[in-house]
Amino acid sequence: xxPYELLSSEQVARVHEASLTIMAxxxxxxxxxxxxxxxxxxxxxxxxxxxxFPGALVENQRVKPPQRFILHARNPENDVEFGxxxxxxxxxxxxxxxxxxxxxxRLGTLADYENFVKLTQASENLDLCSNMPVEPSEIAPxxxxxxxxxxxxxxxxxxxxGSSMGEVGAEQTLQMVSIAFGxxxxxxxxxxxxxxxxSLTPLAYDERMLGAMIAYARAGQPMIVNSLASAGAxxxxxxxxxxxxQNAEILAGIVLVQMIREGTPVVYGSGSSSADMRSGMLSxxxxxxxxxxxxxxxxxxxxxxxxxxxxxxxxxKGIDVQAxxxxxxxxxxxxxxxxxxxxxxVGSLETINSISYEKFVIDEEMVGMVRRIGRGVNIDxxxxxxxxxxxxxxxxxxxxxxxxxxxxERELFFPRLxxxxxxxxxxxxxxxxxxxxxxxxxxxILEEYQPPDFPKSTIDDLRRWMEALSGGGKNRNAPVxxxx
Amino acid sequence: xxPYELLSSEQVARVHEASLTIMAxxxxxxxxxxxxxxxxxxxxxxxxxxxxFPGALVENQRVKPPQRFILHARNPENDVEFGxxxxxxxxxxxxxxxxxxxxxxRLGTLADYENFVKLTQASENLDLCSNMPVEPSEIAPxxxxxxxxxxxxxxxxxxxxGSSMGEVGAEQTLQMVSIAFGxxxxxxxxxxxxxxxxSLTPLAYDERMLGAMIAYARAGQPMIVNSLASAGAxxxxxxxxxxxxQNAEILAGIVLVQMIREGTPVVYGSGSSSADMRSGMLSxxxxxxxxxxxxxxxxxxxxxxxxxxxxxxxxxKGIDVQAxxxxxxxxxxxxxxxxxxxxxxVGSLETINSISYEKFVIDEEMVGMVRRIGRGVNIDxxxxxxxxxxxxxxxxxxxxxxxxxxxxERELFFPRLxxxxxxxxxxxxxxxxxxxxxxxxxxxILEEYQPPDFPKSTIDDLRRWMEALSGGGKNRNAPVxxxx
Numbered sequence: 001x002x003p004y005e006l007l008s009s010e011q012v013a014r015v016h017e018a019s020l021t022i023m024a025x026x027x028x029x030x031x032x033x034x035x036x037x038x039x040x041x042x043x044x045x046x047x048x049x050x051x052x053f054p055g056a057l058v059e060n061q062r063v064k065p066p067q068r069f070i071l072h073a074r075n076p077e078n079d080v081e082f083g084x085x086x087x088x089x090x091x092x093x094x095x096x097x098x099x100x101x102x103x104x105x106r107l108g109t110l111a112d113y114e115n116f117v118k119l120t121q122a123s124e125n126l127d128l129c130s131n132m133p134v135e136p137s138e139i140a141p142x143x144x145x146x147x148x149x150x151x152x153x154x155x156x157x158x159x160x161x162g163s164s165m166g167e168v169g170a171e172q173t174l175q176m177v178s179i180a181f182g183x184x185x186x187x188x189x190x191x192x193x194x195x196x197x198x199s200l201t202p203l204a205y206d207e208r209m210l211g212a213m214i215a216y217a218r219a220g221q222p223m224i225v226n227s228l229a230s231a232g233a234x235x236x237x238x239x240x241x242x243x244x245x246q247n248a249e250i251l252a253g254i255v256l257v258q259m260i261r262e263g264t265p266v267v268y269g270s271g272s273s274s275a276d277m278r279s280g281m282l283s284x285x286x287x288x289x290x291x292x293x294x295x296x297x298x299x300x301x302x303x304x305x306x307x308x309x310x311x312x313x314x315x316x317k318g319i320d321v322q323a324x325x326x327x328x329x330x331x332x333x334x335x336x337x338x339x340x341x342x343x344x345x346v347g348s349l350e351t352i353n354s355i356s357y358e359k360f361v362i363d364e365e366m367v368g369m370v371r372r373i374g375r376g377v378n379i380d381x382x383x384x385x386x387x388x389x390x391x392x393x394x395x396x397x398x399x400x401x402x403x404x405x406x407x408x409e410r411e412l413f414f415p416r417l418x419x420x421x422x423x424x425x426x427x428x429x430x431x432x433x434x435x436x437x438x439x440x441x442x443x444x445i446l447e448e449y450q451p452p453d454f455p456k457s458t459i460d461d462l463r464r465w466m467e468a469l470s471g472g473g474k475n476r477n478a479p480v481x482x483x484x
Numbered sequence: 485x486x487p488y489e490l491l492s493s494e495q496v497a498r499v500h501e502a503s504l505t506i507m508a509x510x511x512x513x514x515x516x517x518x519x520x521x522x523x524x525x526x527x528x529x530x531x532x533x534x535x536x537f538p539g540a541l542v543e544n545q546r547v548k549p550p551q552r553f554i555l556h557a558r559n560p561e562n563d564v565e566f567g568x569x570x571x572x573x574x575x576x577x578x579x580x581x582x583x584x585x586x587x588x589x590r591l592g593t594l595a596d597y598e599n600f601v602k603l604t605q606a607s608e609n610l611d612l613c614s615n616m617p618v619e620p621s622e623i624a625p626x627x628x629x630x631x632x633x634x635x636x637x638x639x640x641x642x643x644x645x646g647s648s649m650g651e652v653g654a655e656q657t658l659q660m661v662s663i664a665f666g667x668x669x670x671x672x673x674x675x676x677x678x679x680x681x682x683s684l685t686p687l688a689y690d691e692r693m694l695g696a697m698i699a700y701a702r703a704g705q706p707m708i709v710n711s712l713a714s715a716g717a718x719x720x721x722x723x724x725x726x727x728x729x730q731n732a733e734i735l736a737g738i739v740l741v742q743m744i745r746e747g748t749p750v751v752y753g754s755g756s757s758s759a760d761m762r763s764g765m766l767s768x769x770x771x772x773x774x775x776x777x778x779x780x781x782x783x784x785x786x787x788x789x790x791x792x793x794x795x796x797x798x799x800x801k802g803i804d805v806q807a808x809x810x811x812x813x814x815x816x817x818x819x820x821x822x823x824x825x826x827x828x829x830v831g832s833l834e835t836i837n838s839i840s841y842e843k844f845v846i847d848e849e850m851v852g853m854v855r856r857i858g859r860g861v862n863i864d865x866x867x868x869x870x871x872x873x874x875x876x877x878x879x880x881x882x883x884x885x886x887x888x889x890x891x892x893e894r895e896l897f898f899p900r901l902x903x904x905x906x907x908x909x910x911x912x913x914x915x916x917x918x919x920x921x922x923x924x925x926x927x928x929i930l931e932e933y934q935p936p937d938f939p940k941s942t943i944d945d946l947r948r949w950m951e952a953l954s955g956g957g958k959n960r961n962a963p964v965x966x967x968x
Binding site: 277 | 863892
């Protein structure tokens with residue numbers, strides 16, 4: 001097995017050197033006093049908000065995060081390991097809208113959010129709940145972190161992603177995790193929630209993201225240090241330049257996190273692609289997105305830390321052929337490049353702006369397909385099947401052989417949605433679009449959904465904590481409430 | 485750059501050994517007296533139709549084909565090189581039907597065939613005409629080779645694929661090529677037409693394919709020695725067993741070709757996938773198809789000859805999300821695995837049974853996308869863009885920079901069909917399905933199409949040759965007519 005690679009090792013090293021030059025000579029803005037203080041103390045040169053990173057400092061810090069780490073789920077059977085050589089998958093992150101089966105869209109709600117958590121929990125191909133499969137638009141912004149964190153903890157016992165929306169949101173998340181996991185103090189630093197703070201490209205971090213990074217790093221919680229550059233708009237139009245720029249941002253974030261708490265697990269993250277030069281807007285269906293998936297995996301291997309890239313993103317507005325080919329392009333590129341964590345693995349439409357229930361389950365099948373590809377081929381005496389080939393002989397057949405029945409379920413992927421009927425049979429059955437079967441499927445999954453075990457006393461503790469928070473909602477910058 | 489690989493080198497060697505065992509101990513059927521005579525004379529053990537290949541014989545013969553070779557087009561600017569490290573692309577091959585824009589299908593005609601040749605000629609992403617983008621159903625079978633070969637020569641000056649349907653078809657193709665290229669005798673063995681004879685899986689070659697192989701090999705013309713196994717039906721359900729089986733077939737074909745004329749260029753070919761175990765029918769949208777693409781590339785690299793795998797095949801009946809994701813899965817897997825020649829690169833629907841004009845141009849855009857991915861990233865001082873990054877600085881932007889305008893056209897893919905509008909703009913413009921734009925595009929290409937230069941005297945020679953053939957149509961096994 002060898003991952004798909006587009007860069008030579010010389011090219012990777014050259015990008016690294018270019019990023020060091022950017023960090024040392026151009027610098028990055030950090031709009032948070034504490035971050036500036038930490039960086040200054042750690043040896044960076046600080047001038048106002050601008051921070052310049054000596055090369056030796058970066059080289060010293062970048063080797064400190066672990067090569068691999070376990071993220072613990074509420075149910076230990078659902079723990080996942082980042083950097084273990086297997087890709088992990090989580091749904092779309094950050095859409096504001098839900099695209100309905102008729103192609104029209106509406107704002108997301110908390111009920112949608114809960115449904116997507118349930119669909120994630122029920123999936124054999126998804127490993128983590130994303131932080132924001134859809135924004136719950138009716139929930140007051142200051143209560144969203146608590147409501148969505150509760151939904152993840154209540155409706156799933158898989159790993160989940162925490163909010164990066166400021167220090168307050170991060171502290172709220174950490175407190176709720178602490179209640180839900182019922183921690184003894186000595187387990188406090190065990191990784192139990194992963195967040196995805198994002199740079200402000202080009203070359204800056206805003207106060208909100210830095211606040212979250214500081215809070216999570218202090219608690220020893222892992223982070224995807226992420227860049228979302230748009231080649232031609234927020235980054236050079238040349239992919240080499242975009243890569244050097246985002247790499248400088250990610251390295252700078254990693255240095256900060258390591259200075260706050262050495263050894264904090266980090267994931268090298270990027271959702272970068274190119275701008276459409278007619279509109280200046282990001283395109284996620286562009287082949288540059290797939291190229292970025294591959295380059296990001298290579299940079300992360302160079303730094304010996306896990307990486308995050310993107311799955312089934314598309315610029316298509318509905319579930320059409322474009323949604324299919326763009327989604328598979330990004331997903332398969334990430335999988336074949338050996339990306340450790342594939343975010344937006346299912347559900348996304350319309351350049352990250354929307355999520356679709358139908359696309360969620362269709363993409364989930366695609367994840368099953370690329371997982372089958374990634375599993376590769378088992379080669380031994382039994383699978384080489386020389387005896388069966390001898391038995392069948394020239395012009396023989398294998399449909400009736402025991403060997404076939406013993407192996408086909410493991411060897412051959414079996415789609416739940418993809419249509420393999422003959423043309424005649426397909427017509428006979430009404431030539432229904434795949435979306436119809438997808439609509440039936442997600443409804444059926446939700447009907448059959450059973451919430452995971454969760455002690456009633458812990459649920460009550462979480463609800464009490466949330467009531468205290470919403471009681472204090474008029475003063476959203478107040479210290480977060482104490483746990484019950 | 486490193487291709488995507490699913491097998492270790494030990495696994496490749498083990499498959500090779502298993503194939504040698506199959507060839508030596510199980511043997512293959514060759515249903516052609518001359519092929520049997522050649523194989524016997526060359527050292528194989530022949531028993532009736534069954535041929536057993538000693539391992540040393542295979543090892544001696546398999547190293548004889550060239551690692552790379554040039555296929556000459558009627559227009560030398562369109563010559564292509566197999567095995568040069570760049571993927572070559574040709575349209576769908578073998579569909580009987582045309583799927584119309586409304587999703588209904590009908591039998592193909594010679595006019596369709598000519599249209600697909602014209603669309604191939606006009607494409608910047610297609611390198612060869614396929615042999616049979618669609619069967620011209622109204623043409624008498626004994627005249628189809630001549631009519632389709634004429635269409636390829638007349639409406640395109642790119643490379644093209646010749647018929648493998650028997651010795652007569654191959655001889656007709658060779659004669660027409662000879663007329664069209666206006667050969668001096670000394671250029672006769674220059675590769676100018678490539679065919680794709682296919683084994684009869686499992687472990688046999690029929691008379692028709694062997695007749696074509698013998699004719700083309702005598703003329704020194706390259707061949708894709710191809711297997712189309714269906715795991716679980718015509719091959720073991722285990723992919724290891726399927727691979728060992730098809731590899732034995734391909735090696736046996738290569739040995740025969742080398743015995744006929746040593747050094748004849750061959751391409752290691754496979755379009756194998758798995759059977760759907762509910763119906764026993766081949767599925768080309770299965771992930772096993774993509775896995776086969778990757779494995780085939782690895783086996784061919786082991787043998788140091790070029791390879792052929794598949795592009796945008798799908799089991800979908802219409803141009804829907806399934807068509808999109810299955811097509812891209814196979815295409816990107818082939819491209820990222822370093823497949824030299826990607827057949828069925830555009831147009832195919834419904835498990836190879838049908839072709840669609842709309843899908844032809846949509847897939848053609850997908851080929852452009854994967855070609856962009858495969859081109860990778862150019863990294864030098866200019867593309868690393870440090871000066872521009874310095875100029876923009878933290879929180880700056882790149883949309884207005886000269887560097888962006890100088891580079892974006894080469895760096896960033898620009899779709900003709902894929903929709904990148906905002907949701908609001910897309911609705912405003914009528915939310916038209918992509919197929920509508922595709923329908924306009926192929927019609928426009930055909931309207932603007934100009935036939936390549938072709939001396940009128942050569943056209944007349946070809947037409948005279950064809951008239952002689954159709955005059956003799958009632959006696960289709962008669963010796964082929966002499967050139968005018």
